[in-house]
Amino acid sequence: MFDQAACVVSQHEDKRRLKINLYFILDLYNDDNDFDIMSIVSILKATGLARLDFIDTILDSEEYSSVLEVEISEFKALANYLKIPNVSTQHGVKGESHETVFFIAEDSNSTPVVHMYRFFKLWSHTDISLNSFESFYYDYVKWINATIHYLGFKLSDINKALHGQHQDYLVAKVKELIENFKDNMIFRELCERSYLDYLSKPNVTTAKECFKESQVYGALCAYRLFYVGCSRAKRNLTIFIDKSKIDSYAVQLFKKFREVGFEVEN
DSSP: OOOOOGGOOOSHHHHHHHHHHHHHHHHOOOOOOOOHHHHHHHHHHHHHHHHHHHHHHHHHHHGGGGHTTBHHHHHHHHHHHTTTTTOSSSSSOTTTEEEEEEEEEOOSSSOOOOHHHHHHHHHHOOOOHHHHHHHHHHOOOHHHHHHHHTTTOOOGGOHHHHHHHHHHHHHHHHHHHHHHTOOHHHHHHHTTHHHHHHSSSSHHHHHSSSSSTTTHHHHHHHHHHHHHHHHEEEEEEEEEEEESSTTTTTHHOOOHHHTOOOOOOO
16 A cells, blocks of 8 residues: 555655654544544545555545545544454454465455456466565556446446447447557466457447456455465464366466475375
8 A cells, every 4th residue: 555665764854754754644634623534535536655556446446435425534433433452353363373274265256356266376386575566456447437427437337328329439448458468478478268258249248247346356356365364384284175176277276385385185
């Protein structure tokens, strides 16, 4: 979320600037007036403390619109409530470590969407980091939101009449998107096939497979879950994988696991 470059202190002026910005946000947060979350987000953007791609994704998304209207006083009340010792998170083990951890790799199409095996396939032959994955996701979502904003509807709601009306725009937009992400391995692995299918055969069915946030979000959630789950192990970590789901890339995946220090048993 935060822009690391904005927090680097190499000279006295950097220290003074950072202090002013941080205290400005703190004062706004502690102010008795009824500021909303949008105010804090806007200040984070104006001061350059937060990554613009992260902030713009929040500001441009309809999903966050109601959250941004929440008053800071309500947020603080919730934060104070969660500090009470007998109140815990739903999972209850957040931050805890254990001598032995069993990680069972599974997909989930409910909320939250988790595409563990799509992530494994991507990870098996691509060098990625969580930061690079998240940066791509935020950039990709911008394209989705811009397309939805122009069309006035989600691609999942498209029908024959709407497709006929907007086909020229969609074809041009798809070509533009493919060109923009042509060198991005995450896009090529998770998304490109759907867009190429649409260009090959533009119709309602292929259009509905384009501009889908879940194409990327499911694998990103899997990466986060995998990272957090593995980090809980102090000494022993065992990962259980359904071999039938990795037939096409098992060799590459097992090689990747060995490279990072795992012993693989078939």
